[in-house]
Amino acid sequence: MPLAGLLLDLLEGLCVSAEIFALTLLFALPLGLVVAFGRMSRWWALRQVSRVFVSVMRGTPLMLQLFFFYFGPYYIFGIPLKPSYRFAACIIAFSLNYSAYFAEIYRAGIESIPAGQHEAAKMLGFTRPQTFFRIVLPQVVKRILPPVTNEVITLVKDTSLAFTLSVMEMFTVAKMAASAHTTMLPFVVAGAFYYVFNYLVAWGMERIEKMLSYYR
Amino acid sequence: MEEILRVKDLRKSFGDNEVLHGVSFSLHRGDVLAVIGPSGGGKSTLLRCVTNLEPVSAGSIRIAGEDLVSGGAYAPRAVQRRICLRIGLVFQNFNLFPHFSVLRNVTEAQRVVLGRSREHAAAHAMDLLDKMGLSAKADAYPCELSGGQQQRVSIARALALDPEVLFFDEPTSALDPELTGEILKVIRGLAEEKMTMVIVTHEMAFARDVSDRVLFLDGGVVAEEGPPAEVFGAPNNERTREFLRRFAG
Numbered sequence: 151m152p153l154a155g156l157l158l159d160l161l162e163g164l165c166v167s168a169e170i171f172a173l174t175l176l177f178a179l180p181l182g183l184v185v186a187f188g189r190m191s192r193w194w195a196l197r198q199v200s201r202v203f204v205s206v207m208r209g210t211p212l213m214l215q216l217f218f219f220y221f222g223p224y225y226i227f228g229i230p231l232k233p234s235y236r237f238a239a240c241i242i243a244f245s246l247n248y249s250a251y252f253a254e255i256y257r258a259g260i261e262s263i264p265a266g267q268h269e270a271a272k273m274l275g276f277t278r279p280q281t282f283f284r285i286v287l288p289q290v291v292k293r294i295l296p297p298v299t300n301e302v303i304t305l306v307k308d309t310s311l312a313f314t315l316s317v318m319e320m321f322t323v324a325k326m327a328a329s330a331h332t333t334m335l336p337f338v339v340a341g342a343f344y345y346v347f348n349y350l351v352a353w354g355m356e357r358i359e360k361m362l363s364y365y366r
Numbered sequence: 367m368e369e370i371l372r373v374k375d376l377r378k379s380f381g382d383n384e385v386l387h388g389v390s391f392s393l394h395r396g397d398v399l400a401v402i403g404p405s406g407g408g409k410s411t412l413l414r415c416v417t418n419l420e421p422v423s424a425g426s427i428r429i430a431g432e433d434l435v436s437g438g439a440y441a442p443r444a445v446q447r448r449i450c451l452r453i454g455l456v457f458q459n460f461n462l463f464p465h466f467s468v469l470r471n472v473t474e475a476q477r478v479v480l481g482r483s484r485e486h487a488a489a490h491a492m493d494l495l496d497k498m499g500l501s502a503k504a505d506a507y508p509c510e511l512s513g514g515q516q517q518r519v520s521i522a523r524a525l526a527l528d529p530e531v532l533f534f535d536e537p538t539s540a541l542d543p544e545l546t547g548e549i550l551k552v553i554r555g556l557a558e559e560k561m562t563m564v565i566v567t568h569e570m571a572f573a574r575d576v577s578d579r580v581l582f583l584d585g586g587v588v589a590e591e592g593p594p595a596e597v598f599g600a601p602n603n604e605r606t607r608e609f610l611r612r613f614a615g
Contacts, residue, residue: 269419270461270520272529274475275451283502286480288465365464 156327156336163323164343167309170319174305177245179300182252189257200253207250211309212243219243220315240312244305251301259294260286292362299355306348320344367394370531370562371416375398375429376425378415385411387586388425393531393579396560400538400594403583404609409566412583413535415565417455418446418474429453451479454524460516462508464585468495468519469504472526480527487526494522498552514545518552532556534565550576574598582606 188200209213220239223229263286271281310321324340326366371393378386386408393399401409414420416427424438434449441449462471472491478480482490495501498518504608508516517537524532534553538546550572556563557576567573573580573594580597582590582605589604590597601607 264461266457266459266461269461270457270463272419272452273417273453273455274523275447275479276475277447280478284474285463292465366506 153335156339159327160320160321160336160339160343161319163320163340164246164347165334166319167306167312167321168347170309170312170317171306173241174244174248174309175302177241178248178252178338180289181245181249182256183250185253186256186260190260204250204253207247208254212247212308215243216240216248216311216314219246236315236317237349240315240317244308244312248301248305252298255294255297255301256290258297262293263289292359292365294319295355295359299352302351302355303348306351307344310344367396369576370395370430371564372426372428373412373416374426374428376415376427377411378411378420379423383480384423385586386415388432389583389588391588391591393562393564393580395530395562397578398557398561398563398565398576399579399581400577401564401566401581401583402570402573402609403581403589407583408439408586410535410581413455413533413564413566417453418450419455419535434541451527452529453533454527454529455533455535456517456521456524456537458515458539460508460540462520464508466507467504468500468506468508468511471508471519472523475523476526482499491522491526494525495519497555498522512545514543514548515542515548515554521549521552528584531564533560534563534567536568538567538569560570570598570610582609584609601614 185200185203188196189204191197191200216239219242220236221231223235224231267285267289268281271285276285309319312319313322313325316322320340320343324336327336369392373392374390374563376389377384389408389412391399393405403409403413411420414449415422415594418434421440422435422438426436427438427511429449430452432445432449434446435441440446453571463474466474468581469488469491472494473484473487474485476490477484483580492504495504498521500518500522503511503515503519508519511519517540521532537553538549541549546569553563553565553572554576565573565577575594577594580590580592580594582597582601582603584605590601590603597606598610601610
């Protein structure tokens with residue numbers, strides 16, 4: 151098989167993988183903060199809703215969730231399935247799933263900030279939102295970078311699960327090419343691409359950690 | 367002199383455990399009140415209640431002519447915040463903001479809370495840091511400073527908002543013995559400038575030296591109150607005598 155054609159196909163797939171990756175982070179990172187706030191809310195009902203959400207999202211397979219959000223509208227509401235909805239369903243499932251993991255990382259980070267920081271801010275007259283965004287959150291970001299890096303690296307590899315909805319991301323492309331040409335080569339090349347992708351992610355996160363190492 | 371702080375029948379319970387059983391005292395502008403007493407006597411709890419970090423169970427606190435809490439009922443949130451802007455607190459563990467430089471620790475609240483301009487806030491902060499002997503450390507981060515330096519920054523941070531009363535919660539307890547001197551010197555300097563202060567401390571010699579009045583708190587009640595010469599020289603209360611004897615060695 152022509153190597154150049156394979157590389158081009160895989161790179162095209164890689165772009166879709168990167169799109170899933172970027173959109174998931176775009177939605178899941180802020181959504182995780184909302185869920186974390188819910189987990190720490192003063193209101194019992196909100197705490198319970200967030201707790202159940204996190205529990206279900208972490209307790210069931212992402213692949214099952216992908217099917218649920220893709221087929222759900224048809225089976226539950228009778229809305230006809232459109233192929234164009236595949237990508238959207240994929241982003242919804244990934245974003246909700248990852249927001250649950252991010253929420254728990256945020257919560258742990260927020261709760262690890264000593265009470266003295268809140269008290270000092272209160273004594274200086276900061277409002278609660280000012281305290282959170284100026285005093286607490288910057289310190290939380292520094293503390294949670296290592297676990298967030300873990301999740302982000304896992305996400306790069308998890309994008310291959312979009313294969314189950316036949317989204318044309320890199321793994322789907324690799325599998326099609328492998329079957330068509332009865333060769334392992336597409337998997338090897340795709341594996342190399344995933345590795346390089348993650349190498350760059352890890353490098354970038356390490357840079358950010360270094361940037362924030364000016365204080366303890 | 368004008369009365370700036372009045373605490374009346376203050377009670378505080380944690381669950382079923384009442385740790386302050388009706389504490390009353392008052393403070394006049396320009397005075398320094400030292401709060402002494404054995405550990406677990408309620409000193410820190412009293413300070414946390416008066417600075418509004420901990421809600422009281424009953425009683426009244428009046429600061430600069432405004433009721434923070436009256437008969438156990440708190441003023442509305444906005445009023446509480448306004449009243450508390452008139453007081454400052456220096457913590458035992460400094461509680462500096464580690465992600466801000468020394469200068470920004472002292473300017474942030476001026477800018478965000480009081481809305482001062484960057485130049486005004488920085489000039490005021492540099493004055494205070496200079497007074498604390500730390501102007502050379504303005505660009506350093508708290509983790510680069512010694513405990514004594516961090517505590518001086520936290521004093522500057524509290525002073526930056528021009529509080530009318532400054533509270534100290536055992537300001538030297540987290541410091542190595544050789545570093546306590548520099549903090550006591552700073553507080554003494556503030557006393558000479560007639561800064562109104564309430565100091566919870568275990569430094570008996572210092573309390574005697576710097577304060578105008580001493581409050582001896584034991585078992586959640588004021589066991590003794592008066593000028594330092596009286597409390598230290600001729601204590602009426604047996605518990606006070608016993609406590610001071612132990613410190614005298």
